[in-house]
Amino acid sequence: MGILDMELVGGVTLMHLIIGIVALIVLLKIWDLVFKTKTEDRDEHYEAARCSCGWTGRVSKFTRTCPKCNNEIVRG
Numbered sequence: 001m002g003i004l005d006m007e008l009v010g011g012v013t014l015m016h017l018i019i020g021i022v023a024l025i026v027l028l029k030i031w032d033l034v035f036k037t038k039t040e041d042r043d044e045h046y047e048a049a050r051c052s053c054g055w056t057g058r059v060s061k062f063t064r065t066c067p068k069c070n071n072e073i074v075r076g
């Protein structure tokens with residue numbers, strides 16, 4: 001009986017534990033990749049803007065008005 005077949009608790013062996021940890025790491029990598037892609041997507045659709053009223057911030061490319069005064073915003 002090898003060390004990997006050693007039962008730790010309730011039928012769970014060291015092999016099961018290693019498989020579980022590897023699966024968890026893979027899942028976290030995938031999650032990180034998906035999250036990173038989502039963040040980049042969000043950045044693509046938002047850009048810096050400023051308004052004559054003094055408001056500055058980030059708005060959607062499709063937003064044409066200032067969230068503070070509702071006037072047309074200036075890009076940049």
Ligand SMILES: [Zn+2]
Nearest residue numbers: 051053066069
């Ligand atoms: Zn404004």
